[in-house]
């Protein structure tokens with residue numbers, strides 16, 4: 031048998047099952063389908079294997095990262111020898127062997143780079159996200175909306191997971207519903223009245239560690255400002271004292287003569303002086319258990335006994351919590367085998383108070399010596415042993431002072447790193463579901479598309495939710511997208527905006543002259559009263575390939591236009607025009623304002639009640655959903671409830687909450 035015949039035979043054999051399930055038409059089409067898979071981590075590796083075996087013919091696999099040892103337990107395309115290599119390259123190499131008919135293009139890069147502009151996105155038939163952060167997910171969502179390419183979004187968190195197909199104008203986009211804010215705690219709970227281990231962990235990670243080893247934020251000048259503005263003088267004096275005290279401690283950690291004494295100074299300030307200060311505020315402890323002042327020397331020599339929480343008097347604020355049994359004993363007493371979690375890993379052993387203090391001293395010294403060796407500041411990183419040891423020890427010492435259960439280093443890592451353990455099985459289930467949704471999309475079988483969730487219900491482990499139509503108020507998918515090809519060094523902002531708006535054609539041309547503001551992301555580049563940038567080149571305004579200009583109608587009548595910037599074609603003559611506009615200019619939905627009511631004049635005939643409303647409202651709504659309302663879609667509120675329950679698309683780094691009175695765990 032000739033080699034080519036043998037290949038054909040092999041190929042048919044390979045796809046017999048796929049063909050039986052998908053039908054010959056889709057099965058053949060898959061061979062020519064171009065897929066972009068973003069992310070080669072937990073979901074990405076599983077998904078790559080699935081789409082290769084299903085027979086997707088052309089796969090571009092993109093990931094910015096290199097392989098870490100900790101990936102190996104679930105990212106099965108990687109082996110120990112691959113650690114520190116590019117994820118995209120290794121995954122493509124390993125999985126490529128599963129099906130030689132598939133062409134895989136690995137790309138080691140950040141999906142946000144400008145080279146991945148909408149023209150690049152438009153070279154794909156479908157995009158599959160296997161990402162782990164909100165920022166990249168939102169970026170891909172916007173690029174897919176702009177490029178008009180369907181996207182399957184996914185996420186897992188422990189045993190939970192979700193798959194969400196997204197199609198411009200038909201379904202919600204990723205940004206149609208705001209994502210839940212990260213967990214937060216009131217500052218006073220963290221600073222003065224912790225009642226749970228997480229409060230002490232957040233304090234050690236987000237307050238103490240930055241105070242000692244972080245960037246020196248000049249609290250002094252902030253206080254000067256507050257004083258000028260007439261804030262409470264007594265409070266400011268107290269805060270000033272606090273800043274000075276921390277400066278002394280910071281300096282001692284940075285001084286060349288640092289010894290164990292520096293750690294002792296920190297300990298004394300934080301677990302002794304500060305707690306004594308808090309105790310002096312009698313009001314604070316009327317309805318709460320008073321904390322205990324810790325003592326360095328007696329903890330070190332093992333004679334310190336943690337005071338039992340008082341059982342009499344006013345009910346402590348945390349009385350609803352289960353009693354912290356093991357704290358009602360000498361904290362340095364030997365810990366039983368079961369308490370220690372013996373048999374488990376070293377990290378999973380509970381440390382005695384004395385051991386926590388030793389860890390506090392050693393980690394403080396390690397961090398201090400890093401500062402002295404030239405590191406300017408150190409911030410928390412769950413994979414940085416020194417910062418994790420410090421947060422473990424400091425949070426446990428604080429827990430002891432407040433009679434709160436202490437946590438092992440393993441638990442602290444999980445809580446401080448906001449880590450939900452990744453589960454290979456969940457990733458595998460989700461990756462299978464992604465393929466099913468991708469196949470519906472390729473078949474254009476829109477009524478079969480579903481949001482699918484894995485839930486904690488053994489009887490119904492998967493729940494499906496009908497898709498919601500786009501949110502008419504969404505600032506991403508309701509814009510009208512277009513693209514221009516240009517040389518940003520030769521085109522001015524004014525030329526581009528006038529070109530896109532077709533200025534000079536008059537109102538009835540649909541894109542006539544209007545008052546607009548122009549933005550790049552959140553930057554205002556011009557508005558009707560400010561035209562300083564209009565004559566400047568796009569390049570000088572840092573508006574280049576891969577970015578979007580957003581043109582907003584000041585009257586609010588025309589919907590927003592988003593213009594994606596692309597390069598001139600490769601064969602474009604050097605003396606050719608610097609700006610190539612799209613062949614048809616964007617025509618965003620137009621919602622004319624109701625005419626301004628005229629002052630009542632006896633001669634004017636009154637219009638029938640509701641006239642204006644019936645003319646304006648429905649057309650505006652039609653325009654915003656582009657006439658594609660889907661009768662079978664579920665309600666947005668149902669989906670929101672699911673999101674609140676189910677921790678979907680987990681991450682949180684990107685979104686910031688604005689309330690100053692809370693501390694986020696990111």
Ligand SMILES: Nc1ncnc2c1ncn2[C@@H]1O[C@H](COP(=O)(O)OP(=O)(O)OP(=O)(O)O)[C@@H](O)[C@H]1O
Nearest residue numbers: 069070071072093094095139140141160161162166
């Ligand atoms: N902007 C981006 N561009 C390209 N790839 C990205 C981008 N952001 C995240 N990724 C990739 O998405 C993948 C997500 O996979 P996963 O959630 O399993 O994370 P991980 O980093 O492998 O594991 P863990 O965070 O649990 O250690 C990672 O490989 C990551 O490098």
Ligand SMILES: [Zn+2]
Nearest residue numbers: 203206504507
């Ligand atoms: Zn949207």
